[in-house]
Amino acid sequence: MAQGTGGVRVRRLGGDRAGEIRFTRFLRNPSVTIGEMVATAFGRTQAACAGRDILAVQDTTATRGSAGGQGSFLHAMIAVDATSGAVLGALDAQFLERTEGGRASRLQRAFEGRQSIRWLEAARRAGDLRGAARVTVVADREADMVELFAHRPAHVDLVVRALHDRALAGGGRLAATIAAGPRLGRAALDLPARPGVPTRTARLSIRFGRIALRPPAERRASCPAPVSMTCVDLCEEAPPEGATPVHWRLLTTREVASVADALDVAARYAKRWKIEEIFRTMKRRGFDIESLRIADEAPRNRLVLACLIAATVVLQMTAERDGAVEGRALRPLTDAFDPEDQPFLEVVSQNLEGRTERQKNPYPKGSLAFATWVCARLGGWTGYYGKPGPIVILRGWTEFQSLKHGATLAFRSAKGLADV
Numbered sequence: 001m002a003q004g005t006g007g008v009r010v011r012r013l014g015g016d017r018a019g020e021i022r023f024t025r026f027l028r029n030p031s032v033t034i035g036e037m038v039a040t041a042f043g044r045t046q047a048a049c050a051g052r053d054i055l056a057v058q059d060t061t062a063t064r065g066s067a068g069g070q071g072s073f074l075h076a077m078i079a080v081d082a083t084s085g086a087v088l089g090a091l092d093a094q095f096l097e098r099t100e101g102g103r104a105s106r107l108q109r110a111f112e113g114r115q116s117i118r119w120l121e122a123a124r125r126a127g128d129l130r131g132a133a134r135v136t137v138v139a140d141r142e143a144d145m146v147e148l149f150a151h152r153p154a155h156v157d158l159v160v161r162a163l164h165d166r167a168l169a170g171g172g173r174l175a176a177t178i179a180a181g182p183r184l185g186r187a188a189l190d191l192p193a194r195p196g197v198p199t200r201t202a203r204l205s206i207r208f209g210r211i212a213l214r215p216p217a218e219r220r221a222s223c224p225a226p227v228s229m230t231c232v233d234l235c236e237e238a239p240p241e242g243a244t245p246v247h248w249r250l251l252t253t254r255e256v257a258s259v260a261d262a263l264d265v266a267a268r269y270a271k272r273w274k275i276e277e278i279f280r281t282m283k284r285r286g287f288d289i290e291s292l293r294i295a296d297e298a299p300r301n302r303l304v305l306a307c308l309i310a311a312t313v314v315l316q317m318t319a320e321r322d323g324a325v326e327g328r329a330l331r332p333l334t335d336a337f338d339p340e341d342q343p344f345l346e347v348v349s350q351n352l353e354g355r356t357e358r359q360k361n362p363y364p365k366g367s368l369a370f371a372t373w374v375c376a377r378l379g380g381w382t383g384y385y386g387k388p389g390p391i392v393i394l395r396g397w398t399e400f401q402s403l404k405h406g407a408t409l410a411f412r413s414a415k416g417l418a419d420v
Helices: 010-014 019-028 032-049 104-106 115-126 146-151 172-182 259-271 273-282 297-319 341-352 366-376 390-419
Strands: 053-064 073-082 087-098 132-138 155-161 184-189 200-213 225-233 247-252
Touching: 032 247, 032 297, 053 087, 053 115, 053 273, 073 115, 073 273, 073 297, 087 115, 087 297, 104 341, 115 132, 115 146, 115 155, 115 200, 132 259, 146 155, 146 225, 146 247, 155 259, 172 200, 172 225, 172 247, 184 259, 200 259, 225 259, 273 297, 273 390, 297 366, 341 366, 341 390, 366 390
Parallel strands: 053 132, 132 155
Antiparallel strands: 053 073, 073 087, 155 247, 184 200, 200 225, 225 247
């Protein structure tokens, strides 16, 4: 992939003029469908999910103009290891075009005809994962809809941050009912860093309890009966000076019988930030998809999807930049690269290594950490100052793809001459 001013550039993606033409034909080929690209990414990610406790994190981001809620949008879902927080790959992608806003017009349509059904469709896609030890769909407040809880796959759990102060089946409202309950404990939760906001530890009071939501009158057709779940309320009562206090009201299908269970739900929700890192890599600091100049919707969406898949690879490598730490095993190269990439990565690594130990690749061949070191060095990291960030690794991964493309062309040319 290539990035820079003016968005992703197809010339850089192709490597040269001939490659540009080939890549353009790929993007405009009607036989190359979004569904096939998603299925390919899903297959690779599913293999990496085997035996793991998986978070299927989903969210929506604007890809082209979003004034007044109108424009082009990508709804994506990625797989995250619930224990380590490592990104394992892309699971689903849907593209939306919004030409109108207005809550009233949406409420007049049946649930099946609303774009919000994408949250349920993605949850069903997560239910197709085979081999994972457990699957929990994690989503932010836009996914707060009773239909998602009512019609999710039975073997898929949910953790969704509440947006609405909904009516309860037994009377009363959600917020007041939870607030009136006893404080069941206090605990500390580590919050992930965000741009401009460092990592910090929040000390939270915890309440939780079983509830049954009464579906709104306009939703009775798609959800006629009350929907039962657990609400976990986490409130930071004394935040540090200048910090925004944490108050998460989380709706979940997971069993919560103790403060430890409630904290586990909170920790799962906190890993939702991984998809924000994916979107950040796709946007201004990375591929700059918002500046794409491709007017036609189909090829533009194919390119955006390619950027999504590439961004998950970058985040996978970012998680491996420290190698095996705290007893965590190294991930295999094939979690993010093709097996045939290994010989070329070894050649590039050898050429990048310097004379000092700090300038040598310390990781075993065949590991994702080995490939991460290569891409970080190609991206401009010297090995001496700090850790390489996602943007540096992205720059190096782009350079590696260009080098591989050039080497492939040279090999084909030499083979052609040898066959003459």
